Amino acid sequence: MQRGFDKVIKRGIIVDGQRTPKYVSDVGIRGGLVTYIGDIANSGDAEVIDATGLIVAPGFVDLHTHYDSQVYWDPYCTISGWHGVTSVVIGNCGFGFAPCRPEDRDRAMLIMARNEAVPLKTMKAGMPWDWESFPEFLDSLRRTPKGVNLLVYVPLNPLLMYVMGLEAAKSRPATAAERAELRRLFIEALDAGACGFSAQYTGTGNTQRDYDGTPMITDVMAHEDLMMFAEILRERSEGFIQMACSPEIAEELAAVSGRPVIWNTLTVGADQHGASTANHREMIQWLDDANSRGNRVYAQALTCSTGFYFTMEDWNLFDASPLWRNVTLGSREERKAKMRDAVVREELKDEYERGRGPIAGGTNADDNWIGFAGLGDIFMITPQTEKYREFEGFTIAEIAERLGKHVVETFLDIAVDEDLATEFQTPEIKINTPGMAEVVRSSVALPGISDGGAHTKFLTNATYGTDFIVNHVRTTGIVDLEEAHWRLAAYCAQAAGLKDRGVIREGMPADIIIYDLETLKALPVETVHDFPAGEWRRIRKAEGYRYIIVNGRTTFIDGECTGETPGELLSHGRASQAAYLEAAE
Numbered sequence: 001m002q003r004g005f006d007k008v009i010k011r012g013i014i015v016d017g018q019r020t021p022k023y024v025s026d027v028g029i030r031g032g033l034v035t036y037i038g039d040i041a042n043s044g045d046a047e048v049i050d051a052t053g054l055i056v057a058p059g060f061v062d063l064h065t066h067y068d069s070q071v072y073w074d075p076y077c078t079i080s081g082w083h084g085v086t087s088v089v090i091g092n093c094g095f096g097f098a099p100c101r102p103e104d105r106d107r108a109m110l111i112m113a114r115n116e117a118v119p120l121k122t123m124k125a126g127m128p129w130d131w132e133s134f135p136e137f138l139d140s141l142r143r144t145p146k147g148v149n150l151l152v153y154v155p156l157n158p159l160l161m162y163v164m165g166l167e168a169a170k171s172r173p174a175t176a177a178e179r180a181e182l183r184r185l186f187i188e189a190l191d192a193g194a195c196g197f198s199a200q201y202t203g204t205g206n207t208q209r210d211y212d213g214t215p216m217i218t219d220v221m222a223h224e225d226l227m228m229f230a231e232i233l234r235e236r237s238e239g240f241i242q243m244a245c246s247p248e249i250a251e252e253l254a255a256v257s258g259r260p261v262i263w264n265t266l267t268v269g270a271d272q273h274g275a276s277t278a279n280h281r282e283m284i285q286w287l288d289d290a291n292s293r294g295n296r297v298y299a300q301a302l303t304c305s306t307g308f309y310f311t312m313e314d315w316n317l318f319d320a321s322p323l324w325r326n327v328t329l330g331s332r333e334e335r336k337a338k339m340r341d342a343v344v345r346e347e348l349k350d351e352y353e354r355g356r357g358p359i360a361g362g363t364n365a366d367d368n369w370i371g372f373a374g375l376g377d378i379f380m381i382t383p384q385t386e387k388y389r390e391f392e393g394f395t396i397a398e399i400a401e402r403l404g405k406h407v408v409e410t411f412l413d414i415a416v417d418e419d420l421a422t423e424f425q426t427p428e429i430k431i432n433t434p435g436m437a438e439v440v441r442s443s444v445a446l447p448g449i450s451d452g453g454a455h456t457k458f459l460t461n462a463t464y465g466t467d468f469i470v471n472h473v474r475t476t477g478i479v480d481l482e483e484a485h486w487r488l489a490a491y492c493a494q495a496a497g498l499k500d501r502g503v504i505r506e507g508m509p510a511d512i513i514i515y516d517l518e519t520l521k522a523l524p525v526e527t528v529h530d531f532p533a534g535e536w537r538r539i540r541k542a543e544g545y546r547y548i549i550v551n552g553r554t555t556f557i558d559g560e561c562t563g564e565t566p567g568e569l570l571s572h573g574r575a576s577q578a579a580y581l582e583a584a585e
Contacts, residue, residue, distance in 0.1 A: 005030050005046040006552060012051030012514060015481050017058040017490040017503040022481060027056065029510045032552035032566070037506055051514050054546055057485045058504050059086025059511035060465040061492035063262060063446060064242070064300055066116045067150075067453035068096050069109075073126040073532050075565045076147035076555060079462035080452040082542050083522070086511035086550045087493070087501050087570065088452065091153030092242055093208070093264075094199035094218040097127070098137035099162040099185060105129055107166065108158060110211040116454035117316055119535040126532035134159075134185065135192035138569060146567025147555045149511070149575070151496060153198040153242060154189045156229065157217045170214065173222030182225070186232055193571025195497055196239035196259070197229050201249055207320040213329045230257035238572070240497050247286050254295035260495055263287075266299035266445055268435040280439055287444040298495045301445035303436070304467035307428040308458045309381070309525070309538055313420040317458070321356065323347055332420060339412045349408045376400070376407045380414065382423035388414055437478045440468075446492050456537035463522040463540050470520055481517075497573040509568075509575065510552040513545060520544030551575070 009027040014037070028036035028046070062085045067077040074081075077088050090096070095116060100108050109127075113120040131137040134154060141150055160169040163181045174182060186197070199218040200208060206219045218226075230253045233239045240260040243250050250263040266287075268280050283299065290297045308317065313332065318324035327338045327348070338344050352375065376397030383389050391399045400410035414422050439445055452462035465488055472478040479487070493502030500509055522540045529536045541559060548556040553566035568575040 004044055005035070005040070007049065007510075007549075007554075008040050008043045008046045009049045009051050009056055009512070009514065010040070010043075012054055012056030014504060015055055015057045015485045016505065017485050018505070019482050019486045022055075027504065027510075027512070029549075029552045032509055034504060034506055034508050034510045034512075037504070049514065049547060051546075053516075054514050055481065055517050056504070056512060056514050057481075058489040058502050059513050059548065059550065060084045060488045061086075061496065061498060061502055062088045062448060062450050062452060062462070062465075063492050063496055064092050064264070064448045065090055065450055065452040065454075065462075066092060066095065066112075066118065069112070069118060069123045069127050070453045071141070071146065071150065072128060072144060073122075075145045075567065076561065077452060079460060079539055079541075080450060081148050081548070081555065082545075082559065083463050083466045084488075084513040084515070084542075084545060084548060085148060085450075085452075085462075085465060086513070086548065087149040087151065087498065089151045089153065089195070089242075089496060090453075091155045091194075092198050093244055094155045094157045094197075094201075094216065096153075096155030096158050098131055098134045098158060100158055101132060101162065102129070104161065107211075108161075111157065111216075114211040114316055115208040115216065116451075117314060117458060118454060118456060119314075119531060119533075119537075121533040122531040122535040124533070134189035134194065138192050138194070138571070142569045145565035146569070147561075147565050148550060148567045149501070149570050150567065151195050151498065151570045151573065152193070153196055154186060154194045156197055156199045156221070156226075159185060159189075160217045160221060160225075166217070169217045170220055174225050179225065179228060183228065183232060186229060187236075190232075190236065190239060193569070194239075195570075195573055196233060196241050198242040199226065199245070201226060201243060201245040205320070207317070209316070209319045209325065213319070213325050227253070227256050230259075233257040233259045238497075240495070247283070247290075250297050251290045251293075251295045254290065254297050260296040260298060260497075262298050262300055262446065262495060264300050265449055266301040266439055266442070268302075268432075268439050280435065284438065284442045284444065287442070291444065297444070298446050299442075299444050300448050301439050301442070302449045302461075303440055303445075303447045303472070304461060304464045305428040306459075306461060308426045308455075310424055310458045311421055312415040312424075314457060317455075321351065323351055336416050336420065339416050345409060345412065348412075349406055352406075352408050375411055377427055378411075379425045379427070380422060381425045383414075384418040384421045387417060388422070433476050433478065436472070437476075440472055440478050440487075445487075446495055447487055448492065456531075458538070460525055460538055460540045463542070466520060466522045466542050466544075469515075469517070470522070474517060474520070498570065499572075499574040501570075510549055512547075512549040514547040514549075515545045517544075 005028040007029040015022045026040040062080050065088045068090045109123045112118050131140045163178050202219050204215050234257050242262045244264040250261050254261045378396050396411050400407045450462040450464050473484050490502035521543050526539050551566040553564045
């Protein structure tokens with residue numbers, strides 16, 4: 001006998017996230033859970049959604065985001081929430097805001113402003129800062145209305161800063177007393193519901209820098225301190241790890257912890273002609289070998305085209321070059337003065353002629369296997385003065401040739417003449433289909449790297465779920481729908497220890513997307529002023545998602561927000577037991 005339902009999805013094409021062949025059926029939802037799959041003859045008083053001809057699939061799980069602050073003013077964590085994402089993981093790369101003493105809040109926000117390019121004045125206006133400890137931060141998130149589910153890492157930068165102080169944490173290993181306190185606070189965070197820890201561990205040559213241009217704390221932390229956190233996960237037999245680090249460190253962490261490691265980043269490399277290079281094959285082979293040795297390492301894979309929009313007012317992705325890093329630090333006037341300086345210019349020109357930076361995307365020209373654009377290949381898309389209007393849409397190299405100047409001088413002159421407000425754009429990385437197919441089909445690859453909530457003026461990669469379905473299923477046929485939805489939802493949930501997400505199954509929370517496969521697409525990039533303190537960002541909305549449902553309640557209908565905020569804080573990888581008991585009543 002069927003129970004009553006709150007919502008019934010009728011006659012949809014169900015792709016359940018379990019690699020089950022798609023089929024047509026009804027889905028009954030009650031109390032936020034899927035309670036019945038099959039023909040429902042009598043819907044009673046339930047809301048009925050006619051899904052005839054539409055795909056009914058589990059919501060995407062976005063493992064790599066930086067919505068740690070944005071969730072406080074944007075419950076739906078857009079761009080992700082517009083593009084089929086129903087669960088996000090925050091606290092990535094070791095960056096975050098807890099634990100944090102009141103006197104350190106500004107410094108914590110400055111860190112995030114530089115390395116993840118979240119506008120500082122927006123954070124100051126939009127964050128409640130009603131916590132100090134990590135458990136208090138989770139309580140704050142629990143109180144905050146959410147349109148998506150949240151899972152939270154313990155980011156190691158704020159933890160190390162809280163215990164050791166900023167300068168000590170960057171200059172030496174923890175003392176015995178400090179390590180004991182780090183251990184205590186990490187266990188306290190895990191007890192409160194954290195899913196594990198995250199860090200960026202790339203040494204002094206790292207590309208994502210602190211506000212003052214120095215390395216992040218975790219980039220220079222002691223090896224033994226890093227491994228201590230992994231040992232705690234082994235002792236507890238729980239949690240997982242997200243790392244930006246060398247393959248060797250990732251595998252060591254997996255071995256020491258006995259827990260999964262999600263490693264950044266698996267990307268199809270490309271030469272200047274767009275032909276894929278072999279680097280991704282070498283990484284896939286290492287990942288396969290690591291797993292065969294019993295060390296569970298997954299790779300976050302970049303599965304969509306990537307390009308950047310930026311101005312020199314707030315650009316931070318030239319940091320791999322010490323010379324350019326220096327130019328982009330300081331006030332607007334200080335930066336312009338350095339850009340005018342003849343000695344600085346000669347140093348930058350010499351570096352350029354030696355085949356080095358800057359590369360838009362965070363590396364140097366001699367280590368650019370991903371295929372990011374060099375300085376000459378960048379387009380000037382929005383000149384701010386009549387002086388450069390005729391060059392709109394030209395590359396810096398083309399403008400330099402027409403003006404008879406060096407590429408570096410041309411770029412700096414434009415930036416200075418237009419008060420750092422000129423908009424530039426990098427060309428999209430050209431990746432051929434066979435190379436992408438090898439990554440997408442890899443048994444160790446997790447789609448993602450959305451960076452949602454970060455680089456808000458530069459990047460719109462949080463469309464990756466939509467792009468995956470459109471490009472890799474509908475257009476190229478690299479994978480079928482069943483495989484795609486397993487990777488975008490169930491496989492990501494499994495890797496992250498999400499115990500109750502990623503599939504459509506009776507008894508599971510109803511995180512469901514309903515979309516038209518033929519019309520699904522990401523819309524053009526827009527600039528909107530929708531952040532606190534009047535700040536702007538770049539966005540891409542979606543078309544083709546008819547309904548987005550989180551915990552049984554609809555958050556978007558045809559792209560329009562309903563105002564519902566049914567998202568849960570997923571402590572220990574699942575919703576609270578109270579939520580389940582309430583739903584079962």
